[in-house]
Amino acid sequence: MDSQPSCVVVTGFGPFRQHLVNSSWEAVKELSKLGLGNDTVVQLRTLELPVDYREAKRRVTGIWEDHQPQLVVHVGMDTCAKAIILEQSGKNQGYRDTDIRGFRPEGGVCLPGGPDTLESGVCMKAVCKHVAVEDVEVLFSRDAGRYVCDYTYYLSLHHGKGCAALIHVPPLSRGLPASLLGRALQVIIQEMLEEVGKPECKAR
Numbered sequence: 001m002d003s004q005p006s007c008v009v010v011t012g013f014g015p016f017r018q019h020l021v022n023s024s025w026e027a028v029k030e031l032s033k034l035g036l037g038n039d040t041v042v043q044l045r046t047l048e049l050p051v052d053y054r055e056a057k058r059r060v061t062g063i064w065e066d067h068q069p070q071l072v073v074h075v076g077m078d079t080c081a082k083a084i085i086l087e088q089s090g091k092n093q094g095y096r097d098t099d100i101r102g103f104r105p106e107g108g109v110c111l112p113g114g115p116d117t118l119e120s121g122v123c124m125k126a127v128c129k130h131v132a133v134e135d136v137e138v139l140f141s142r143d144a145g146r147y148v149c150d151y152t153y154y155l156s157l158h159h160g161k162g163c164a165a166l167i168h169v170p171p172l173s174r175g176l177p178a179s180l181l182g183r184a185l186q187v188i189i190q191e192m193l194e195e196v197g198k199p200e201c202k203a204r
Contacts, residue, residue: 006041006042006043006069006070007042007043007044007045007067007069007070008036008042008043008044008045008069008070008071008072008073008189008193009045009046009047009063009067009069009071009072009073010028010031010032010044010045010046010047010072010073010074010075010185010189011028011046011047011048011049011059011063011072011073011074011075011152012024012025012026012027012028012029012046012047012048012049012075012076013025013048013049013050013051013075013076013077013148013149014048014049014050014051015051015100016051016099016100016148017100019077019079019171021172022051022077023077023169023170023171023172023176023178023181024075024076024077024169025048025075026172026178026181027075027169027178027181027182027184027185028046028048028075028182028185029046029178029182030178030179030181030182030183030185031044031046031182031185031186031189032044032046033182034182034183034186035186036186036189036190036193037186037190040190040193042070042193045067045069047059047063049074049148049152050100051099051100051147051148052099052100052101052103052148053095053099053103053104053105053148053151054101054103056148056151056152056155057151057152057155060072060152060155060156060159061155061159063156063159064156064159064160069160069163070163070193070196071122071160071163071164071165071189071192071193071196072156072160072163072164072165073164073165073166073167073185073189073192074149074152074153074156074164074165074166074167075166075167075168075169075185076144076147076148076149076152076166076167076168076169077149077168077169077170077171078145078168078169078170079171081168081169081170081171082137082170083136083137083138083139083170084133084136084137084138084139084167084168084169084170084181084184084188085138085139085140085141085167085168086124086127086128086138086139086140086141086165086166086167086188087120087124087141087142087143087144087150087153087165087166087167087168088119088120088124088125088140088141088142089117089118089119089120089142089143089144090110090117090118090120090144090150090153090154090155090156090157090166091110091116091117091143091144091146091150091154092109092110092111092114092115092116092117092118092154093107093108093109093110093116094108094146095108095109095110095146095147095150095151096108096146097146097147099148105151108146110151110154110155111154111155111158114154114158118154118157118158118162119157119162120157120162120164120165120166121161121162121163121196122163122165122192122195122196123195124140124165125140126195127188127191127192127195128140130191130194131187131188131191132187133183133184133187133188135175135176135180136176136180136181136184138184138188141168144166144168149166149168150166152166153166163196165192167185167188169181169184169185
């Protein structure tokens with residue numbers, strides 16, 4: 001029996017386009033300082049991903065092979081959002097926007113031959129219902145857009161058999177500093193771990 005404690009891997013993304021500071025990685029860095037709370041035995045590991053389809057694909061594969069995590073939570077920035085958004089599903093097709101290297105997946109497809117949609121084993125509606133984060137709204141979504149965030153999410157859902165999540169955070173602002181987003185991630189991921197442990201979620 002493997003007696004190693006289980007781990008949660010949380011990723012954020014680096015700069016892209018005109019966004020020299022990506023709120024997703026800033027929030028994950030704050031979470032890294034906070035940890036997941038004293039009452040959890042799960043180890044937290046954090047990683048910055050580039051906004052690069054090919055490199056994100058390589059690193060996601062490595063996360064699942066090397067760490068065998070209980071859950072992987074990808075955090076991305078939604079430049080238009082004013083709230084934190086929990087994404088239920090990842091999509092396989094429609095990736096037409098180029099990444100920071102000017103690359104786009106051939107045919108706009110994430111995983112050739114894969115299903116159109118993969119659903120997270122985490123019940124995002126339930127997480128949404130149960131979390132309360134001061135000063136920031138938490139919303140539920142079934143469409144994560146078609147960029148490197150959603151591409152990464154789909155791959156992670158594939159490798160992790162549904163044990164992955166995607167959280168979109170808004171850009172940093174005076175009302176939504178990295179410290180607040182980091183605290184929000186802690187609360188949300190704690191709730192996600194609760195949901196992952198429920199039989200009805202495992203059976204999704």
